[in-house]
Amino acid sequence: MRTVLMVAEKPSLAQSIARILSKGRCTSRKGLNGACSVHEYTGSFQGQSVRFKMTSVCGHVMSLDFIGKYNNWDKVDPAELFSKAPTEKKEANPKLNMVKFLQVEARGCDFVVLWLDCDKEGENICFEVLDAVQPVMNKGGVREQTVFRAKFSSITDTDIWNAMNRLGEPNRNEALSVDARQELDLRIGCAFTRFQTKYFQGKYGNLDSSLISFGPCQTPTLGFCVERHDKIQSFKPETYWILQAKVFKGKDSPLTLDWSRVRVFDREVGQMFVNLAKTSKEAKVEAVSQKEKTKQRPQALNTVEMLRVGSSALGMGPQHTMQIAERLYTQGYISYPRTETTQYPENFDLKGTLRQQANCPMWAEEVKALLSAGLNRPRKGSDAGDHPPITPMRAASEGELGSDGWRLYEYITRHFIATVSQDCRYLQTTIEFSIGTERFSCGGKTPISAGYTALMPWQGVPLEEALPTCQPGDAFTVDEIRLVERQTGPPDYLTEAELITLMEKHGIGTDASIPVHINNICQRNYVTVETGRRLKPTNLGVVLVHGYYKIDAELVLPTIRSAVEKQLSLIALGKANFQQVLQHALDIFRRKFHYFVDSIIRKQTELMEVSFSPIAATGKPLSRCGKCHRFMKYIQAKPSRLHCSHCDETYNVPQNGAIKLYKELRCPLDDFELVLWTSGARGKSYPLCPYCFSNPPFRDMKKGMGCNECTHPSCQHSLSALGIGQCVECDSGVLVLDPTSGPKWRMACNKCNVVVHFFEHAHKVQVSQDSCEVCDASLVMVDFNKARTPLPGGETQHTGCVFCDPLFQDAVELKHATMRRTAHRGGGARRGGRGRGRGRRPNPKKPKDKMAALAAYFV
């Protein structure tokens, strides 16, 4: 009797298929590796009576790697990995001894039927199996087909029998497309990873990662997290206004209404609408509508949905959820947990599965009700042809499963029962009002029947206070109508569940590998899991992705994978040659790699050096960041700048000078510590806020302004507080007291290079609230040194106008901040209109001859 070897992708499938094909009459034994079983029975094949041996592998038999000597990181240039380094196939899991096992079972067999999963990976494994078994199988007769491929789309009797009766051949092209994918992933991933790791490891002491990996799936996954981080960082809140109306009828408590315009971004426009609405004291009911709505029961559960719920509702990470699910599966509590399918097979025993749950107190009531009233037909989902949806396989109790096991099992079971329950139905009531010209509405939901939400109460329609009954034409009294100011808020960090959705949408990873990629970026210290399982990129993660963006954004974009897969599918379809596609893709990535290496030495070094202290540390901590309150580093190398490594933000400072900390004083607007900029020993100096300098806080300010041009109305460092009078030379500048200049006190123009020295040796110089009656400049309060006072009678204190007060005349002298001597313009003929400082506009109507005279005196 001839023997037919049949091989499935995993032990559980071998068992299911053998049971179907042998009609339950097979004998089973363990294989030599302990992991796989062999199921034997007799039956008919190609019109003859044969012995069947059904067994399986455990996923891939082989995996691709470089030959040994190319795995020496110290001796191999990563660039060689693109073509020079030969690859070889090694056993994927040496402990399983899969090749040996297959050969032992295949020896003397006459035919082989490949029952591997019906996707490209499965097709590839077909050839891995063939490579192992064909050398030891009996040679068939001339032109006799000995290799067969079974194509099935679900694990049901009909499908399996159909597959058995319509055997085909394995598809070499599909398998080759996977070979190409493996080689590309290996060469590209390893080249970039080795280069990055070695390059940065030797350079930065505080890089908290021993491995800086790159991959076509993990890097875009990280990219999603950093993209959200960047959105949060660059978010600028916008102020908007809403009309809030409260109305009531009789003794009912007031209803808060929603405005039909939702919101406006202009306060005055909002106020106009308030005024229009306020013309009416009544809110008139325009329409009342009641509609029955439904919330659909869920589709049957697949892996990614289970992972999303595991993360967002059970607080379990995807990797952990998968581990628990695997355990529940091997213990027989749930069906196979890796599936994309969301539709039950035709002949799925819904009722039997439900009946198993009839005695579990958590949902016995609902299950019994369903069994007696009849199951609802499950929603149509998609059938990926892999495995049935995830369902419970037998009843369980919390005690036998352990805490997390039970919580996942409970969810899977509730989800299953929900799929055969009724939809949730509720009544949506909407009342529309008009108040003056404005329209408002309020709505409420009333549950009609809970349906499936009895099993998934977190999705239920909450009981709300009922809306008052009313009819069109009814009048409500307006209790209150007002304009409320709100601000738009930034988005939050990505949740794991959102990330899974993004990955699924962009085809990054598969149901089985998505948890691995997410786990990778956590373990490599690129992201941390925060409360609510939100993924916050670390400094390292942000710097890496920003580096890719600057050098070659394609390296991090989610399209990197799909673009390559498009090419690979040409191989699968037989439209392109394996070698050509492989070489083409490798060529592109080899060029990307060289460009990356060249650029990184220039660009990423700059980025890294401000974030991580290089061994020769540049930049020293100077002032505190207003966002994270950590010290920012002052990088003196041009262009000099401040960098907050925690926030990964760089702040410009004025060039051609130096900055130092300004007494640890902070900007009242953003809490950044002020720094003092000085142009040199005889130059001018003024404080500035590193944040405001690049982000002007007020409308009348521009980028690049320090505190001496800041129009903050009450800050002690602002132009308003320290401005003294119009500049004597330029048209738009204001002379501002330099509060740090004592004892050689001076005021400097905030626009040009005019510096006025005054009151040398005074103890204290302050700008008064009062102004000069003659020239409108701010008065200055001076406290002289007793021994050197220029005041008559040895007086030490005096308040007066710098420009007009005769007592101050000898104490004031004009200089320029630079050596350049500016030609005097105008002298006594100067036009007037020199209003005083404090940031106010000059008053052109008030001629100030005194100012012109003063200018002549100075020069």
Next chain:
DNA sequence: GCAAGGTC
């Protein structure tokens, strides 16, 4: 020590 894809 590296990728991504199977699976235990």
